[in-house]
Amino acid sequence: xxxxxxxxxxLELVSIQYEITRSLNANADLRSLCRRYMETxxxxxxxxxxYLYIPTQMAGDLFTNTEVSHHDWGRVSMPSVTVCYPDQIxxxxxxxxxxxxxxxxxxxxxxxxxxxxxxYQLFSLSNQAIYILERNxxxxxxxxxxxxxxxxxxxxxxxxxxxxxxxxxxxxxxRKQAEQQxxxxxxxxxxxxxxxxxxxxxxxxxxxxxxxxxDNSGALMFIDLDNFRDINDSLGHQVGDELLCQVAQRLQxxxxxQEILGRFSGNAFVIVCPNQLxxxxxxxELLLHVHQCxxxxxxxxxxxxxxxxxxxxxxxxxxxCDAYTVYMQxxxxxxxxxxxxxxxxxxxxxxxxxxxxRRYLLDADMRTALAQNDFFMVAQPQVNQHGDIIxxxxxxxxxxxxxxxxxxxEFIGIAEKSGFIIPLGEWIFEQACLCITRLQHTPLKQHIxxxxxxxxxxxxxxxxxxxxSGLISKHKIKVSDIELELTESAMLEDIQLAxxxxxxxxxxxxxxxxxxxxxGYSSLSYLKHxxxxxxxxxxxxxxxxxxxxxxxxxxxxTMLIARTFKLGLIAEGVETAAEVATLSNMGCNEFQxxxxxxxxxxxxxxxxxxA
Amino acid sequence: xxxxxxxIEFLDDATEKDVVALIAQTVSKDAQYILVVIGSQSxxxxxxxxxxxxxxxxxxxxxVIPGVVFGRHYSYSGTLILGFKxxxxxxxxPDIGASHEVLCQQLQQFVATNGTYGSAGIFVDGLSHxxxxxxATVYENLGSDRILIGAGVGDLNHPTNVSxxxxxxxxxxxxxxxxxxxxxxxxxxxxxxxxxxxGPYLVTEASANLIHSLNYQPAAAVxxxxxxxVRGIEISQDEIVQHIHSYPFGLKxxxxxxxxxxxxxxxxxxxxxxxxxxxNSLVYILNATQDILITAASDAGKQFSQKLLPATAxxxxxxxxxxxxxxxxxxxxxxxxxxxxxxxxxxxxxxxAGVLSIGEIKNTCQGxxxxxxxxxxxxxx
Numbered sequence: 001x002x003x004x005x006x007x008x009x010x011l012e013l014v015s016i017q018y019e020i021t022r023s024l025n026a027n028a029d030l031r032s033l034c035r036r037y038m039e040t041x042x043x044x045x046x047x048x049x050x051y052l053y054i055p056t057q058m059a060g061d062l063f064t065n066t067e068v069s070h071h072d073w074g075r076v077s078m079p080s081v082t083v084c085y086p087d088q089i090x091x092x093x094x095x096x097x098x099x100x101x102x103x104x105x106x107x108x109x110x111x112x113x114x115x116x117x118x119x120y121q122l123f124s125l126s127n128q129a130i131y132i133l134e135r136n137x138x139x140x141x142x143x144x145x146x147x148x149x150x151x152x153x154x155x156x157x158x159x160x161x162x163x164x165x166x167x168x169x170x171x172x173x174x175r176k177q178a179e180q181q182x183x184x185x186x187x188x189x190x191x192x193x194x195x196x197x198x199x200x201x202x203x204x205x206x207x208x209x210x211x212x213x214x215d216n217s218g219a220l221m222f223i224d225l226d227n228f229r230d231i232n233d234s235l236g237h238q239v240g241d242e243l244l245c246q247v248a249q250r251l252q253x254x255x256x257x258q259e260i261l262g263r264f265s266g267n268a269f270v271i272v273c274p275n276q277l278x279x280x281x282x283x284x285e286l287l288l289h290v291h292q293c294x295x296x297x298x299x300x301x302x303x304x305x306x307x308x309x310x311x312x313x314x315x316x317x318x319x320x321c322d323a324y325t326v327y328m329q330x331x332x333x334x335x336x337x338x339x340x341x342x343x344x345x346x347x348x349x350x351x352x353x354x355x356x357x358r359r360y361l362l363d364a365d366m367r368t369a370l371a372q373n374d375f376f377m378v379a380q381p382q383v384n385q386h387g388d389i390i391x392x393x394x395x396x397x398x399x400x401x402x403x404x405x406x407x408x409x410e411f412i413g414i415a416e417k418s419g420f421i422i423p424l425g426e427w428i429f430e431q432a433c434l435c436i437t438r439l440q441h442t443p444l445k446q447h448i449x450x451x452x453x454x455x456x457x458x459x460x461x462x463x464x465x466x467x468x469s470g471l472i473s474k475h476k477i478k479v480s481d482i483e484l485e486l487t488e489s490a491m492l493e494d495i496q497l498a499x500x501x502x503x504x505x506x507x508x509x510x511x512x513x514x515x516x517x518x519x520g521y522s523s524l525s526y527l528k529h530x531x532x533x534x535x536x537x538x539x540x541x542x543x544x545x546x547x548x549x550x551x552x553x554x555x556x557x558t559m560l561i562a563r564t565f566k567l568g569l570i571a572e573g574v575e576t577a578a579e580v581a582t583l584s585n586m587g588c589n590e591f592q593x594x595x596x597x598x599x600x601x602x603x604x605x606x607x608x609x610x611a
Numbered sequence: 612x613x614x615x616x617x618x619i620e621f622l623d624d625a626t627e628k629d630v631v632a633l634i635a636q637t638v639s640k641d642a643q644y645i646l647v648v649i650g651s652q653s654x655x656x657x658x659x660x661x662x663x664x665x666x667x668x669x670x671x672x673x674x675v676i677p678g679v680v681f682g683r684h685y686s687y688s689g690t691l692i693l694g695f696k697x698x699x700x701x702x703x704x705p706d707i708g709a710s711h712e713v714l715c716q717q718l719q720q721f722v723a724t725n726g727t728y729g730s731a732g733i734f735v736d737g738l739s740h741x742x743x744x745x746x747a748t749v750y751e752n753l754g755s756d757r758i759l760i761g762a763g764v765g766d767l768n769h770p771t772n773v774s775x776x777x778x779x780x781x782x783x784x785x786x787x788x789x790x791x792x793x794x795x796x797x798x799x800x801x802x803x804x805x806x807x808x809x810g811p812y813l814v815t816e817a818s819a820n821l822i823h824s825l826n827y828q829p830a831a832a833v834x835x836x837x838x839x840x841v842r843g844i845e846i847s848q849d850e851i852v853q854h855i856h857s858y859p860f861g862l863k864x865x866x867x868x869x870x871x872x873x874x875x876x877x878x879x880x881x882x883x884x885x886x887x888x889x890x891n892s893l894v895y896i897l898n899a900t901q902d903i904l905i906t907a908a909s910d911a912g913k914q915f916s917q918k919l920l921p922a923t924a925x926x927x928x929x930x931x932x933x934x935x936x937x938x939x940x941x942x943x944x945x946x947x948x949x950x951x952x953x954x955x956x957x958x959x960x961x962x963x964a965g966v967l968s969i970g971e972i973k974n975t976c977q978g979x980x981x982x983x984x985x986x987x988x989x990x991x992x
Contacts, residue, residue, distance in 0.1 A: 047979075
């Protein structure tokens with residue numbers, strides 16, 4: 001204890017310098033490195049405590065909350081700052097403030113400060129780091145300070161290098177996280193967190209490849225929520241989104257094996273069942289569980305929402321073309337399930353694809369057919385109780401160049417769906433105008449009216465009235481010669497707009513009739529608001545009316561309505577004398593049907609009129 | 612009020628039954644905490660302590676240590692039962708080699724309970740490689756304002772045996788810290804007074820407690836050359852094992868005594884020490900002789916007594932001794948002379964009670980905590 005500092009041997013100074021510098025070589029994190037360095041100083045230099053200050057801006061997450069001190073500097077110390085006694089803290093803060101107020105330098109500055117009998121040896125580097133050694137009784141000898149100054153410099157540089165390295169690592173880590181996030185977003189649905197379409201396509205392609213490996217097949221369930229748009233429209237998108245999340249959760253709970261559940265599109269979910277799970281019993285059970293997901297109403301806020309889903313199922317094998325084809329098959333089967341009334345789930349069958357292909361073909365060919373005049377009109381006469389022709393309904397026909405005769409039931413539906421019904425409807429209207437023009441130039445025994453069908457899409461088209469008015473003007477015919485037939489269901493789509501439009505058409509002079517009357521299930525209430533002229537009793541009520549009491553009852557009710565509202569009445573689809581007799585006895589005096597005339601070419605119709 | 616013990620009981624060749632009875636006796640004297648110190652050759656098994664502690668109404672900790680001292684008597688088979696007056700908070704650290712974060716958490720709890728001021732005792736597995744990093748962690752977390760006195764525990768003949776126990780079980784590589792005053796600081800005196808006879812040597816290669824080379828030469832060869840020169844006779848490398856107890860290393864410290872590192876074995880060209888020796892540290896070869904040791908013991912007792920505050924001296928009945936087992940092993944039967952030398956210097960009526968330890972623990976004059984060798988540490992409160 002009585003060692004004198006006066007003659008510290010060179011070897012001892014070298015030893016001190018080496019040992020302190022050596023403590024920086026440990027392969028440890030910065031905090032451990034600082035701790036080891038300070039431990040070495042305490043042991044080797046016989047000091048009481050060591051403090052290392054670094055600006056927090058440089059230090060990253062080196063410091064804990066308790067170590068961040070004033071002036072945006074943090075401090076690590078040995079012993080820990082939390083166990084330094086109050087006088088010690090107060091003294092070191094005082095010393096630190098004193099150093100901080102001094103001008104910055106580019107070199108390490110050493111300074112000895114005595115405070116209340118304690119000696120503080122300072123090493124500072126241009127406001128980048130400050131190292132303080134606290135010692136009782138006597139200061140460190142100058143030779144020792146000179147010897148350890150390079151070691152302290154090494155400490156500062158080690159800290160700076162380590163912190164810069166940490167910042168680079170953090171930056172790389174952040175970028176990595178951002179990339180992972182981007183990848184996640186690219187392959188997951190933002191709303192539900194489920195795999196999105198892109199991910200599902202990838203997964204399914206992988207599964208198809210695995211099918212070849214295991215010589216097995218997998219399955220895909222395409223689950224589409226029914227009437228989801230109504231929920232969005234009536235309850236808002238927030239409710240719709242919440243519902244999708246809840247559906248996703250329920251479906252996720254049943255995917256307990258290795259199934260992959262994803263959100264394919266707006267309200268369509270998909271479950272990909274890997275090939276190794278494939279057994280019919282498994283598929284049956286999974287399908288049952290999917291159905292059970294919709295057994296109970298969904299609770300959103302204080303609402304209880306009944307949701308159903310249509311499910312299409314398909315299998316995939318190594319021979320499946322690709323994921324897109326398999327999804328299309330599932331979608332087709334789902335569409336079939338949606339259209340069918342008896343079931344909510346349908347397995348894909350090959351003919352569905354054929355039907356679809358035919359639909360696409362017809363849809364495409366319709367456009368060229370119109371240009372090439374492959375469409376033509378036929379007329380089915382309408383007669384009175386004496387069999388005299390009083391009018392005709394013009395009906396469109398399509399003789400396909402390759403496929404032959406195409407039923408209007410088939411192509412009208414496709415045209416409705418694709419929107420082609422609008423140009424096609426205009427063409428029909430124009431054909432009616434041409435027909436009337438011919439009739440006007442034909443000497444007839446009596447005045448003949450021509451009726452044409454107007455589709456809902458055409459009817460609700462904003463410029464519908466202007467367009468048909470233009471055609472009337474173009475062909476210079478009387479408006480009253482044309483009767484527009486609108487189906488009951490078309491009128492019911494938007495009853496207010498229908499009333500407005502029919503009123504406008506009536507003002508121009510058109511006559512209007514309700515086609516397929518009785519099939520819309522709400523016949524009575526709206527009729528009084530619709531300024532129509534005639535009701536056409538649907539052929540489903542006419543057929544076998546002589547034998548079917550229920551049909552008679554409906555027709556009697558329809559007649560009563562017609563009488564009440566002073567509407568004309570015509571029965572369509574009349575095929576037998578008994579039907580005519582029954583309808584006549586009931587008071588119906590106008591007919592259309594095979595019993596009187598089949599649809600015929602316009603020339604034949606005109607010949608018939610002139611015969 | 613500075614006396615900390617209710618009573619200290621000593622029994623040579625005690626049985627477990629005796630220990631149970633002495634614990635009961637200590638409890639009856641209103642002891643709030645009991646420390647059982649078992650000599651390494653005692654028939655009392657530390658494995659019996661958890662059951663005894665579980666049925667005792669106050670906390671009981673125990674440790675195995677090479678030897679115990681009571682009055683002028685020392686024993687390798689004796690047992691000391693120390694009863695503490697006040698409620699003592701003890702912390703048993705089951706693995707001193709645990710991660711720094713884990714150790715810090717445990718020690719910070721101790722600080723949260725006891726604060727940073729006062730006095731504490733520490734018993735740590737002296738044969739563990741983790742002793743010195745652990746001691747540094749203790750200082751990091753306890754600070755310099757609490758005076759520590761402690762000993763390295765364990766059985767030199769059975770280094771892998773458990774050495775510390777509480778009511779939960781027995782542990783090796785463990786430590787107990789117990790705080791016996793949050794108000795007063797312990798009076799501690801430590802001393803060895805061993806003179807340097809050779810050096811300095813730069814430790815050019817070392818790992819933990821093994822010195823491989825000194826001044827870039829094989830450590831054993833340097834050592835044998837040095838003691839040959841000191842003794843004036845040729846001592847071959849094969850013979851140095853007979854001299855290692857007389858010539859420990861001393862690590863040079865600023866403003867402190869040499870930090871002694873006993874050499875306990877020669878491994879080829881390397882020398883195995885008690886306690887770590889850092890690379891690039893500067894060591895000297897010290898010389899321990901009977902006269903030096905006994906004189907140092909006497910001086911330690913004298914200095915301790917001189918520094919005792921009158922208030923402490925009045926209240927204090929026992930003086931705690933932590934004495935290095937290497938001193939006793941070196942002195943053999945003459946160790947009694949060392950004990951006598953210490954006791955003769957103590958104030959009248961004070962009883963020496965303590966241990967023969969595998970390393971001694973105390974604060975440096977700056978406050979840091981050090982793991983020492985071949986040193987006498989005296990404490991009193």
